[in-house]
Amino acid sequence: MQPSRPSRTALGAAVHRAVHQELEGGRILSDPLARRILGADAQLTLEEARRDPSLRRLRLFIAVRARFAEDSLAHAMAQGFCQLVILGAGLDTFAYRSPLAQQLRIFEVDHPATQNWKREHLEQAAIPVPRTVTFVPIDFEREELPRTLAAYGLDFAQPSFFTWLGVVPYLTEAAVLATLGFIARLPAGAQVVFDYANPAVEQDGSLEDRHAREALAARVASVGEQFRSFFETAALRAKLSGLGFCEIDDLGPTAIGQRYFHQLGVAHSDRGGHIVRASTRAFA
Numbered sequence: 001m002q003p004s005r006p007s008r009t010a011l012g013a014a015v016h017r018a019v020h021q022e023l024e025g026g027r028i029l030s031d032p033l034a035r036r037i038l039g040a041d042a043q044l045t046l047e048e049a050r051r052d053p054s055l056r057r058l059r060l061f062i063a064v065r066a067r068f069a070e071d072s073l074a075h076a077m078a079q080g081f082c083q084l085v086i087l088g089a090g091l092d093t094f095a096y097r098s099p100l101a102q103q104l105r106i107f108e109v110d111h112p113a114t115q116n117w118k119r120e121h122l123e124q125a126a127i128p129v130p131r132t133v134t135f136v137p138i139d140f141e142r143e144e145l146p147r148t149l150a151a152y153g154l155d156f157a158q159p160s161f162f163t164w165l166g167v168v169p170y171l172t173e174a175a176v177l178a179t180l181g182f183i184a185r186l187p188a189g190a191q192v193v194f195d196y197a198n199p200a201v202e203q204d205g206s207l208e209d210r211h212a213r214e215a216l217a218a219r220v221a222s223v224g225e226q227f228r229s230f231f232e233t234a235a236l237r238a239k240l241s242g243l244g245f246c247e248i249d250d251l252g253p254t255a256i257g258q259r260y261f262h263q264l265g266v267a268h269s270d271r272g273g274h275i276v277r278a279s280t281r282a283f284a
Contacts, residue, residue, distance in 0.1 A: 006111075006113050010088070013091075013165075014037065014042075014090060014091035017029065017063065017093075018035040018038055018046060019046060020034070020060070023050065024060070024063075028067050028260055029067045031097065033127060036125045037091050037122065038121070039121055061195075061273050062166070064260050065165050066092075066165065069163045069193040073100065073163070077103065077161075079159075080159065081159050081160070081191070083105050083158055083159070084106045084107070084160075084161050086163050087109050087179070088164060088165070089108035089110045089115070090114060091121065092165075094106075095108065095132070095133045096122070096127050096129070096130070105134070105153075106132050106133045106134065107152060109149070112139065115137050134153060136148060145182060146182050156187060156188065157188055158188050159186075160188070160190045160191075161191050164193065164194035165194065168196045169195075169196060169228065169229060170226070170229075172228050173228075173229045180192065180239075183280075184280050185244070190279070191280070192278050193275065193276065193278075195273060195274060195275045195276070196276065198230060198231065198232060198272060199232065233252065240276075240278050245278040246281065248278050250276045251276075252270040252272065253270055253273070256273075
């Protein structure tokens, strides 16, 4: 990411959410603000995403990870959670469209350049910012997340729910584990939903799948946001347990297909993109 420019991958994810509303009718994730928040300047990007059939799998994965996070949050709220921290919020619209948002304190955490860009889009689209939302600008290379969240009012004495979508692959493993370690140490307990990818191996998926992965890697690298970390599923589970997470729900391609697309049988491979919910306590 260029320090003075908003994240291009945040824009890409927002475009995929918007196109999902059009091409799949928002079947996985209903987001009435997805197109509106993009503004008129995204029209060309939207048209490119509509025309390219190779982007469908990525588009659906982006919809699924948001849906899984929101479903997990709703369950956590029934257990008493009232704080939501959105790490790498980008153009996420949850706080501006969901009835659940009215019952939460929401902290949107992002790089200042990306956050200012989002606030401009909200203003241009006439989308009001609820009083429940606190914007938390942070330069992750120079500022500490725990200190910054405390300064902006996160109550460490209350359980906190974190979403961290579309970010982990762009960080080093050390940075990923440091953030997860902070979440695991919160004294009142916490849950986090994030996504990651397995390292590719030569026999993974079809030739078309491999070409799609290579094209995506090249695309994000071309805008200065290259992939930096991959995790083997069993090894990541062990690391999460070691950090203090006791409930770990990891959905790989097979589980995602069965839960959201009603696939029969077993996927060709359970390697690829995964979505995880990890909790530090067995909440009631």
